[in-house]
Amino acid sequence: MIRNGAPWMTRCLAPVVLLAALVAWSAPAPAAEDGGTSRAPVLSEADMADLRALDAEVAIGVPHRLDLGNPLHYRVTMAALRRGGETPERSPYLFQSLRETHERRAARLEAAGTPAPQATLAAVVAETGTPQDLNFIATFSEDNAAAALAMARGEDDAPVGYQATGISSVVNGTTTTSIVMELYEADSGHVYATQSETQYGQGTDFRVQVEGQVPPDAGSPTTRAQGLFVYYPKSSAAAAADTEPVVYVQTFQDTLNPTQACMEQPNYCVRNNAGQCTGSYETSCTNTKANETPIKICWYRGSQQECDYWNSTSHPTDFVFPLSGSVSYPNTVVSPPAGVVTIYIQNPNGGGCNVYYKQGEVLDPQYWTVDDKQISWNYPAAAFPNNRDCIQYYDATTAYLWVTAYVALNGSGGGEPPPFGTINFTSDRSQIGVPGVSIVPPLTILQGCLAAGTPIALADGGERPVEAFTANQQERVKTAHGQTRLVRGTTQGREPHPMLRIQTDAGHDVLMTRTHPVILAEGVPVQARALRVGDRVTTLEGSATVTAIAPETYEGVVHNLTVEEGGRAGTFFAGGILTGDAVMQQSLTTIANRTLARSPAQIRESLPEVWHQDFDNHQ
The missing domain is CATH 2.60.40 (Immunoglobulin-like)
Incomplete structure (x- = not known):
């Protein structure tokens, strides 16, 4: 089924105006006689007016940052959170903080005689080329599995569905992140699917997906997906009350999926x-x-x-x-x-x-071409x-x-x-x-290597510096559990970051990159940057306690080994400490393999006290 899209505007319009004008709004549908709605929640007249006003500030398909000092942005944020199920009773500090931030910023603007700022193109655009927080709708597409089933049953009025996924990924994580994803009929204001979730003490890769079917009596409306992202950058307990929320919004409109993709x-x-x-x-x-x-x-x-x-x-x-x-x-x-x-x-x-x-x-003609x-x-x-x-x-x-x-x-x-x-x-x-x-x-x-000169334990009890290995199928090294393995490959490179010098109470002293694997005494591999003083690591002699971890600039060549067949992760002893090889280093590049799960109690303990009630209410 071809959905109705917004009229394509004349090409003489400026780009931002062009994209901001893709949606035409109309009044919401009337409520049912029982005081409810005829088929789904309807945006109020006030909410619709606010969304029309915000639409004049933002371009479809692009994340924009809102300013809570702007009364419009504040109202849009609070209304979306409420539609997502958040209330002052469930999230007392969230609502208190948002209100106080609004009042504080609005007072500053009034004192300065400055008009409320409009939504701004997200830093994701302005700061191209540097690490930044990402808050965006990653996917929005038709989801017509239900329609396919209806057609297979010979039903004429097949439902049309959509899905949208919002992702928030913040540098260094957050104290808390809330995402509200919604699907609604742009013309009438009927919200037919809402999914809202809140995460605490993480915020590095948080996503929420909403999916739903256009109500069967809706005709062929224009569907819109909206994502609202509210987060608090991670802070110390002392600074928690001074950390202001960050708010992003992004919208997409009625689309067609590709029939072929490559x-x-x-x-x-x-x-x-x-x-x-x-x-x-x-x-x-x-x-x-x-x-x-x-x-x-x-x-x-x-x-x-x-x-x-x-x-x-x-x-x-x-x-x-x-x-x-x-x-x-x-x-x-x-x-x-x-x-x-x-x-x-x-x-x-x-x-x-x-x-x-x-x-x-x-779009750039040097990169994009059209053929029918x-x-x-x-x-x-x-x-x-x-x-x-x-x-x-x-x-x-x-x-x-x-x-x-x-x-x-x-x-x-x-x-x-x-x-x-x-x-x-x-x-x-x-x-x-x-x-x-x-x-x-x-x-x-x-990445992930050892400094030149690091001694590697050989199978015969001797040592050889890491840079001296050639992978000639004759070099055997000691590995975990008293086993030995052939060295099957070597790598080398330069390291732009400061490396880490790891020292233990048994006299070990090894210089390695931040991402080189180290095997803890309980057998768990972690990147060197995850080590803390007091951790126990596996050694040739058994185990030892880390007593010092210090960054150190290194301008020489760094090296690593591969010691297992078939692409399996391997280990070897570097400077007497059991470390992972190049394959294990690669396996730790996946966040799931290098982050230890935390219990709710541990997450709560890591949060500033002002967030404890909100956290407890979400468990």
């Missing part, structure tokens, strides 16, 4: 008999085949020996992978292509970078300028790639307005099965 790059490198990258790449669509194996990216880590994309001299100024692909729709694509494109790389450890952003009446019902893109690596801060932020991380776009399509005839089409590609495998979303391989950015 991501061609980034892709796996074609390798020679020696296992080295030949400089050419596979050409099949990465989203249509088994793609669990990460695409490896190295900044002077292994280079052709190990990685699919690399920079062989140092950490690069720009990202080093290209991006190309295509999608097709039931309708023809407007030519020249127009819409919104955002490419994120999310660090599951919190925050991320906006690699590329484009909003305007015409197909739209294609081809970005070279040079199209993604970034600085070292952004690239270094992903050290030893399996990063989530998000490619999201919202493009104009031509109508299907009969005077029907043009719809819009979505493009959704991601390497986040939790999105498998989400309608309209294509899954591409994860991106692993490899």
Whole structure:
């Protein structure tokens, strides 16, 4: 079924005006006689008026930051939280803090004689090239599984459904994050699906998905998805009362899913008999085949020996992978292509970078082309300028790639307005099965090594410095549980971050990168940066207690080994401490493998006391 989209505006309009004008509002439908609503909650006249006013400030498809000093922004925020089930009784400090922040900021504006600021394009755009907080609608698409079942049963009036996923990922985490995701009929104000959740003491990778079916008596309304994100950056208990909330909002409108989708790059490198990258790449669509194996990216880590994309001299100024692909729709694509494109790389450890952003009446013709019902893109690596801060932020991380776009399509005839089409590609495998979303391989950015000169325990009881290994199939090292293994590979590189000098009460002294694996006494592997003084680590002699951890600048070459067959994670003793090899280091790039789960009691203890009642009420 082709849904009604908003009229495509004349191309002479400025880009922001063009996109901000995509939705035409009308009065809400009347309530039922019993005081309820005829089929679903309806936005009040006041709420509808506020959303109309906010619509004049924001562009569809782009995250915007709200200012609680603006009475409009404050009302929109509080109304959405209430629709999501939050109340002053359930979340007393949240509501108190929001109210006090509004009053404080509004008083400052009044004293300064400054008008209330409008919604601003999110920092995700303004700070391209640096790590930043990400708050965005990652997916929005038709979800017509129910319609397919109805059609299979021969029913004429098949329901139409939608889904939308909102993600909040904040650098260093949050004290608390609330996300309200809603689906509603833009013209009438009927909210037919709401999903709201709150997370405490985390905030590094929090997502909420809403899904629902357009009410059967609604006709063919324009559906809108809205995400409201409210979070408090992590603070100390003493500073909790001074931490102001941050609020973002983003909207999407009625779209069509692609009939075909293909991501061609980034892709796996074609390798020679020696296992080295030949400089050419596979050409099949990465989203249509088994793609669990990460695409490896190295900044002077292994280079052709190990990685699919690399920079062989140092950490690069720009990202080093290209991006190309295509999608097709039931309708023809407007030519020249127009819409919104955002490419994120999310660090599951919190925050991320906006690699590329484009909003305007015409997408870059040097990257985008249209052929009837197909739209294609081809970005070279040079199209993604970034600085070292952004690239270094992903050290030893399996990063989530998000490619999201919202493009104009031509109508299907009969005077029907043009719809819009979505493009959704991601390497986040939790999105498998989400309608309209294509899954591409994860991106692993490899780092994690030892300083040259670090002695490695050999199987015969001797030692050899880590840089002296050649993987000649004759070198055996000691591993965990008294076993020995052949050294099967080596890597080397440069480390731009300060390294960590780890010392123990047994005299161990090892200099390693922050992301090199260390095996705790209970057998759990953690990145070196997760160690704390007092932790017990596994050693050649049994175990020892960490007595000092100090950052140290290191300008030499760093090295690592691979010691197991078949790509399994291995271990070896470095400076007498049991550490993980290059494969284990890669396994710890996944947040689930390097973050220990915390109990509700531990989370509560980590929160400022003012949040305890809110936390307790959400358990």
